[in-house]
Structures are given as C-alpha cells and as structure tokens.
Amino acid sequence: MSTKKNIPALPISKKLTIGLFGFGVVGKGLYEVLQSTPALQAGIKTICIKNADKKRSIPAEHFTTDPRAILEDEEINVVVELIDDADAAYSIVKEALQKGKAVVSANKKMIAAHFEELLRLQFEHEAAFLYEGSCCASIPIIRNLEEYYDNDLLSSVKGIVNGSTNFILTKIFEEGLSFKDALLQAQQLGFAESNPALDIEGHDAANKLSILLAHGFGTITKPTEILYNGITPIKETDAEVAKQKNLQIKLVATARKINDTQLAAFVLPQFVAADDELANVNNEFNGLITESSFADKHFFKGRGAGAYPTAAAVLSDIAALRYNYKYEYKKYLQQSGISLTNDFYLKVFVSATDINLIEKDEFEWLEEWHNESNNSWVVGIIHAQKLFSGNWWKETGVSLILTENPIVENVDYRKIGKKSLALAGVL
Ligand SMILES: NC(=O)c1ccc[n+]([C@@H]2O[C@H](COP(=O)([O-])OP(=O)(O)OC[C@H]3O[C@@H](n4cnc5c(N)ncnc54)[C@H](OP(=O)(O)O)[C@@H]3O)[C@@H](O)[C@H]2O)c1
Known part of the structure; x- marks a missing residue:
C-alpha cells in the first residue's frame, strides 16, 4: 500500500509571473x-532590452x-x-523591491556596490532578493553559506571565483595562447563581462568576495576596502618560474578569520601546488574550499x-521564490562583530623587469633573491596594509604573486625588524 497519501502536502507554491530585464548571454x-x-x-510575461533594433531569436x-x-505591471x-x-x-532592482516585487539578479557589481541599501530595502518592503548567480555562477555557494554553515564555525573560504580569468590563465599556460587571443575566446564563449577590465583587473572577483563575506561571516564591506589585483601583470617569466617549481598560477580569492573578531580578505594571483584542489579547476570552472571547525573542509x-550554468543558478532562485525563500542574513544580524583587517603578513613572490622597481624596504623579510638582466624576483614577507596602501607593486613591469600558503601566522615581524634584510645582504 502506498504511504504517499499520509505525507502532508507541500505548502501551496506561488504562481510566478516574471518580468525579465536583459536578453544577452544569461x-x-x-x-x-x-x-x-x-x-x-x-x-x-515581458522582456525589457536596450536596443529595439537588435535581431532576436524569438x-x-x-x-x-x-x-x-515591467515595473508597473501588477501581474508581474x-x-x-x-x-x-x-x-x-x-535603479531597476531598487524600484522593484520598493514595489514589493521579488527580485532575482546576477549582477555582482551592482550588488556589491549597494549591499547595505539593498539589504534595508528587502526588510522594509518584505521583498525577497536572491542572487545565487552572482557568485561562481552554477555553484550554490551563497545559499550554502547562508544555511549550512549557520551553526558551524566557518574559518575560511578561498577559491577561484572568476571564470573568465581562469579560462584565460588555462589557455595561456596550458595551450600557449597569447593573452589577447585567450581573452577573445573567453568573450566569444560568453564567459567575459561586457567590459573585460572588470574580469582581468580583479574587480569582478573582489565584488564576489565582498558578497561572500556578507553571507559567510556577516561582514559587510565595499569591494574597494579589499586588497586585490587582477591577472594583467603576470609575465611569461613568472609562468616559467611557476613551471620550474611545479606550480600553477591562479587568481584566488581568500577570506580567512585570523582571530575571533578579525578577517583577512584579498584577491590576488597565487601559486597553486599540484596537490591543491584548485589546481584541477581549469577553463571557465570555479572552485571554492570552505573550512569550518567541525565539518573541516568542503570543496x-x-x-x-x-549562459546555461548561470541561468541554472537564476532558475534555482526563481524556484526558491515559489516557497517564499529569502536570505535571512543571520550572521550580519547577529552582529558577530567580525571586521576586515589588513593587519597580517603575506608571503609573496614579486618579479620586475628592473630590480629598482621592487621596493625592498617594504619587506619585513626576504627569503629568495634573484637578479637577472631583464627579470629579477624576490620571495619575502610583507605586511598586508603596506600592499593595500602602496602602489609600487602594481606598476608596469612588476607582478606580485602570492605563495602557496600566503598568510604567515604566529610571527610578529615587527619584533624581528629589518635585521633579516641586512642578513640577506639586501639592505
Ligand atoms: N555571462 C556570464 O557568464 C555571467 C555569469 C555570471 C553573472 N553574469 C551577470 O549577468 C548579467 C548579464 O550578463 P550577460 O553576460 O548576459 O550580458 P550581455 O550578454 O552583455 O547582455 C546584456 C543584456 O542587457 C541588456 N541591457 C543593457 N542595458 C539595459 C537597460 N538599461 N535596460 C534593459 N536592458 C538592458 C542588453 O540589451 P540589448 O540586447 O538590447 O543590447 C542585453 O540584452 C551581468 O550582471 C553579469 O555580470 C554573467
């Protein structure tokens, strides 16, 4: 005998009438x-686009x-x-929320820039605003950070969060394509933003990291408060060094609690060892590793x-609206009090076409030092605030790549002072 009739019915789901803005890739x-x-x-019901004259498939x-x-149609x-x-x-999202409509978006730039206001609007108008597609497209990370890790002590989230730069790095380092050709392919395949600078200069990844910080740790921060850079400075000679050391170079976003109240967060190119899960995240794929006290690691x-991977996340949000799902922003509302800090040390590789471009005085400690005619590089320890407030490492001809485990813990370099540099014969 079937037991199905004894199972209580699901709550009645809402009929959804959608007004869609945009008919591009996603x-x-x-x-x-x-x-x-x-x-x-x-x-x-209705699709709003920008150019009336564009040829459409429907x-x-x-x-x-x-x-x-759309905005004034009460049926939508x-x-x-x-x-x-x-x-x-x-403007569209703000007005839609003010009118009490549920909103789904994948626009990380807009969400990261207006996070606090959009949060307020959701509560004021009791309207759902879901945006799973904005971070890592098809990976259901926001809802996991919201729901799964709620009662677990999340200590870090790190990963590859930008598909188009990962695609470019894979094509350059594994297939020998030029940067220009790899970017063109990413654009043709619909992986890149309309303005590719958002991807290759790291802005997109910083936007995503700021959204992940809010849902993972309850920390609301503007992307401009995050230490970040993109992949444009990476040189062929850097790739050769990586190969010699059996490492890859990926653009990695990291958020790590460095104590109970402070969080380190940055997006920078990073050397990745062959046994790191991220080493097998290639092309337009994204990968994220979470670490928490009891669950340990998830990948x-x-x-x-x-198009479809991002649409899948949007579809999942739409489906969730049928059952009135909303983000609760529990960690933010519980005032967990975790704030962003740049008071930590990073172990970095810095290369330059001219040795004088490397600001040696900024380092606390140098471990390696190579001076060749048109490529010099060092590996050393630097305070994150010095990177955040300085620009020398972003100058033309200089590239900065994090080492495999970049956050240096349990050493106070302020106590050691510059002696190490003198010992290394650098000062
Ligand atoms: N592509 C991806 O893999 C991906 C992944 C994750 C998230 N996203 C995000 O998804 C969003 C869309 O990306 P996409 O790649 O689909 O962009 P896209 O291919 O460039 O398409 C953009 C669409 O927006 C329309 N549009 C622009 N301004 C408009 C306005 N003021 N009013 C109405 N329509 C307007 C355009 O209209 P016309 O057709 O008339 O030009 C076009 O249909 C972006 O926020 C992006 O960051 C994209």
Whole structure:
C-alpha cells in the first residue's frame, strides 16, 4: 500500500509571473532553460532590452524597451534582472523591491556596490532578493553559506571565483595562447563581462568576495576596502618560474578569520601546488574550499560562467521564490562583530623587469633573491596594509604573486625588524 497519501502536502507554491530585464548571454539562457522546465510554472510575461533594433531569436512581441512595462505591471510578481549596466540595474532592482516585487539578479557589481541599501530595502518592503548567480555562477555557494554553515564555525573560504580569468590563465599556460587571443575566446564563449577590465583587473572577483563575506561571516564591506589585483601583470617569466617549481598560477580569492573578531580578505594571483584542489579547476570552472571547525573542509567545483550554468543558478532562485525563500542574513544580524583587517603578513613572490622597481624596504623579510638582466624576483614577507596602501607593486613591469600558503601566522615581524634584510645582504 502506498504511504504517499499520509505525507502532508507541500505548502501551496506561488504562481510566478516574471518580468525579465536583459536578453544577452544569461537572459537568453534563462529563457531557454525555462522553456525546458514547464513543471516550474514560472512564465516570462515581458522582456525589457536596450536596443529595439537588435535581431532576436524569438518574436518581437515579447520585447519592450520601456522598463515601466515591467515595473508597473501588477501581474508581474518577479523581476529577473540580467543586464550588463550596473547603474541601470540598481535603479531597476531598487524600484522593484520598493514595489514589493521579488527580485532575482546576477549582477555582482551592482550588488556589491549597494549591499547595505539593498539589504534595508528587502526588510522594509518584505521583498525577497536572491542572487545565487552572482557568485561562481552554477555553484550554490551563497545559499550554502547562508544555511549550512549557520551553526558551524566557518574559518575560511578561498577559491577561484572568476571564470573568465581562469579560462584565460588555462589557455595561456596550458595551450600557449597569447593573452589577447585567450581573452577573445573567453568573450566569444560568453564567459567575459561586457567590459573585460572588470574580469582581468580583479574587480569582478573582489565584488564576489565582498558578497561572500556578507553571507559567510556577516561582514559587510565595499569591494574597494579589499586588497586585490587582477591577472594583467603576470609575465611569461613568472609562468616559467611557476613551471620550474611545479606550480600553477591562479587568481584566488581568500577570506580567512585570523582571530575571533578579525578577517583577512584579498584577491590576488597565487601559486597553486599540484596537490591543491584548485589546481584541477581549469577553463571557465570555479572552485571554492570552505573550512569550518567541525565539518573541516568542503570543496565546491562547477562552471563559473556561461549562459546555461548561470541561468541554472537564476532558475534555482526563481524556484526558491515559489516557497517564499529569502536570505535571512543571520550572521550580519547577529552582529558577530567580525571586521576586515589588513593587519597580517603575506608571503609573496614579486618579479620586475628592473630590480629598482621592487621596493625592498617594504619587506619585513626576504627569503629568495634573484637578479637577472631583464627579470629579477624576490620571495619575502610583507605586511598586508603596506600592499593595500602602496602602489609600487602594481606598476608596469612588476607582478606580485602570492605563495602557496600566503598568510604567515604566529610571527610578529615587527619584533624581528629589518635585521633579516641586512642578513640577506639586501639592505
Ligand atoms: N555571462 C556570464 O557568464 C555571467 C555569469 C555570471 C553573472 N553574469 C551577470 O549577468 C548579467 C548579464 O550578463 P550577460 O553576460 O548576459 O550580458 P550581455 O550578454 O552583455 O547582455 C546584456 C543584456 O542587457 C541588456 N541591457 C543593457 N542595458 C539595459 C537597460 N538599461 N535596460 C534593459 N536592458 C538592458 C542588453 O540589451 P540589448 O540586447 O538590447 O543590447 C542585453 O540584452 C551581468 O550582471 C553579469 O555580470 C554573467
């Protein structure tokens, strides 16, 4: 005999009528994904785009260029915002929330820039705002940070959070493509932002890290308060050093609690050893490692860019709205009091086309020192605040790459002083 009739029915799910902003890589991907998931009973009523004259793959009657057609339509109870203009996206999302509509977005730049205000709007208007697709595309990391690690003591989150730079690094180092060709391929495949500087200069990864900090640790911070850089400075000679040491170079975002109240967070190119889980995260894939007191380590890997992987995360948010799911921002509201600090030390590799470009005085300690005609490099310990407030390491011809385990713990270099540099014969 079936026991099914004894099981209580699920709460009645809401009918979702969607107004979609954007019909580019992700918007079109979502449209197609929704076509193949009729069981969800979520239909797109109107699609708002920017250019009326662009050729589309579906009939023109679906489209409008007037945002009011969505925002003022009372039948539309879900706004899905998938456009590439962060300022316009902010106005759309703000107004939709003020009107009490649920909103789904993947726009990390907009979310990171206005996090606190968007949080307030959600509470004020009791409207859900979900954005799983904004961090690591297909990897369900935000909901995991929100829900799973709530009662566990999360100590760190680190990983590859930008699919297009990971794609570029893979193509350069494993297939020998030039930077320009690798970027072009990433753009053609829909992995890059419309403005690729957002990816290659590290802004996109910093935006994502700031969102992860809020959900992982309850720490709300502007991306500009995070120490970060992108992949443009990495030189061929750096790749050769990496190869000699059997290491890879990846753009890695890290957030690590350094004590009960302080958090180190940065996004920088990093050497990755062959036995690190991140070494096998290639092309447009993203990978994240979480560490927590009781669960120990978890490793998430999945496609970090592209039409369907990102649309899958958006779809999952839409599905969650049927059951009135909302982020609760528990860690932030509990005032866990964990704040960002740059008071820690990093072990870094710095190379330069001219030795004089390396600011030796900024280091606390130098472990390696190589001076060749057109490529010099050092490995040493530097205080993170010196990197945050200095710019010499971002100058043309200089690249800074973190070593495999970059945070140096349990040593107070302020006590050791500059003696080590003198011993190394550098000063
Ligand atoms: N691509 C990815 O792999 C990926 C992954 C994760 C997150 N995301 C995020 O998803 C969002 C969309 O990215 P995408 O790659 O799909 O961008 P895209 O391919 O460049 O498409 C952008 C779309 O936005 C529309 N648009 C721009 N400004 C508009 C405005 N003011 N009003 C209405 N529509 C407007 C464009 O209209 P027209 O068609 O008329 O030009 C276009 O359809 C971005 O926030 C991005 O950061 C993308």
